[in-house]
Amino acid sequence: MESYRIVPLSHLSAKQVMSIAQIHVLVIDSLLSELGLLVVQRYYQIASVDTSVIGCCAISQSGFPLGWAIGSSAPSQLNERLRAALGWRSLLRALIARPRLIWQIFISSRSASAPLKPDALELTYIGVDVPSRKQGLGRELLNAFLAQAQARDFQSVALSVEADNVGALALYAQAGFQVINSFREGRYNRLRMELKF
Ligand SMILES: CC(C)(COP(=O)(O)OP(=O)(O)OC[C@H]1O[C@@H](n2cnc3c(N)ncnc32)[C@H](O)[C@@H]1OP(=O)(O)O)[C@@H](O)C(=O)NCCC(=O)NCCS
Incomplete structure (x- = not known):
């Protein structure tokens, strides 16, 4: 692997933010990815200037993003900003192209995952x-993200992960995250995990 440095999401160029969105669509199996690259790009553009966001990105010597970790103390506010930025028309267009996502969005909006505590950050x-x-x-990347969270005085980090994502589960468990809940979200079986500082 080419040598790299860890850089905050807010320091990336517009082109690098676009590249993160492209990797997201390729590697993250999520509702956001299913909405398509244009929606994911908009999400990262918004996140890169949102003060509730902590984003740590690995940028290769030649300037290409290799990976990232992103989280927010107000993830639903971020989603709301995305919806507002896209407008109902683009959102409807994205959904008309992928009608099966309508049910998934409905289910996600009623997600069984616990609400975020006031001094917690969502990865x-x-x-x-x-x-x-x-x-x-x-x-x-996870360690850089956790260090940033601690530096900003958050008391814990929470996340949801698919129950069959063996690699991510091992990574989180090694970092000290513990499973606190399991729930179903549409087609996804998820675990809720938490790390207390
Ligand atoms: C999960 C992910 C970020 C791990 O990145 P990575 O750079 O390969 O991870 P690392 O090399 O730092 O591995 C750290 C630890 O994670 C665990 N791990 C990573 N990949 C694993 C795999 N495929 N199987 C089992 N354990 C794995 C291991 O415990 C490993 O420690 P070890 O090498 O001492 O055994 C990467 O596989 C990925 O991008 N997956 C797709 C996206 C995703 O699922 N994200 C999480 C949900 S949003």
């Missing part, structure tokens, strides 16, 4: 592009 996404995996980058 929303972490991903490493396929060629750079299994070389310690995921762990380094």
